[in-house]
Amino acid sequence: MAVLEDLASCIISGNAPKSEELTRQALDEGMAPAGVLNNGLIAGMNVVGVKFKSNEFYVPEVLIAARAMKAGLKVLRPKLAEAGVEPIGKFVIGTIQGDLHDIGKNLVSMMLEGAGFEVIDLGVDVSPEKFADAIRENNATIIGLSALLTTTMVNMRSVIENLEKIGARDSVKIVVGGAPLTQNFADEIGADGYAADAASAVELVKSMVN
Ligand code: B1M
Secondary structure, three states: HHHHHHHHHHHHHOOOOHHHHHHHHHHHHHOOHHHHHHHHHHHHHHHHHHHHHHHOHHHHHHHHHHHHHHHHHHHHHHHHHHOOOOOOEEEEEEEEEEEEEEHHHHHHHHHHHHOOOOOEOOOEOOOOOHHHHHHHHHOOEEEEEEOOOOHOHHHHHHHHHHHOOOOOOOOOOEEEEEOOOOOHHHHOOOOEEEOOOOOHHHHHHHHHOO
16 A cells, blocks of 8 residues: 555645545555554644654644645545445634634634544634534534633633524534643633644544544
8 A cells, every 4th residue: 555655745745736646546446545644644733743743843834735735625525425434524614703813713624624523613713602503513522712812712602602592512522622722710600621733633533423
């Protein structure tokens, strides 16, 4: 399976054109779409996650790797759908109301996609109602809230309170993160989990679907 090893290496080195080419080659050689996803694209992103956590990779390397993963995924997605391969979970994510910071949120989003999740990214300045609508419309079971400001992190509580009010709190797990947050804050507002960085977010969210 040299082509899949090469594909994983392309993701790690962030070579988007080569990632697209090798994904196509693997499919042309008759490999199953799920195998190309798991042993090529996801295998590469897993290594990126480990390197990011150990400070061997920084934000730019992760963004470039994610771009390479997306290039391969673009070729693979229709084949996955044809083969009936389901994502390992649906994850709704957004930056909290009042907050326009999205670099960290985008990293979490891309790493989760790289881990095999379908990610519904609502963008920035997302209201409690918009989170609730997205959960309902997508049948999502896990949501992620990101905040970078001490003045906006408090708005995470409103998302949880709104879900309680409409009777949807028990059907979703809520993960929070962002530079000013702590595990204590997550506990205080009644979130189900806190992750300090994108790689930890992937581990946490994966543990929630297993
Ligand atoms: Co702003 N800003 N900013 N800013 N900004 C900070 C956050 C600040 C710390 C700068 C400072 O004063 N030293 C400060 C906040 C102070 C505070 O609240 N205590 C600040 C401020 C004050 C402001 C404004 C109010 C400034 C003003 O207008 N007076 C304003 C607010 C606008 C608004 O949001 N309403 C503002 C605006 C901006 C820009 C638009 C210019 C720009 C954002 C561009 C963008 O995101 N598209 C910006 C930036 C770039 C920053 C800094 C410099 C960098 C943030 C960043 O992207 N970091 C930041 C200072 C700093 O951090 N050095 C600062 C890189 C990113 C990869 O890290 O987002 O922490 P981070 O994400 C990490 C983890 O936190 C975690 O994983 C990521 C990857 O490991 N994580 C999650 C994040 N979300 C997660 C979700 C999870 C799990 C993990 O689960 C769901």
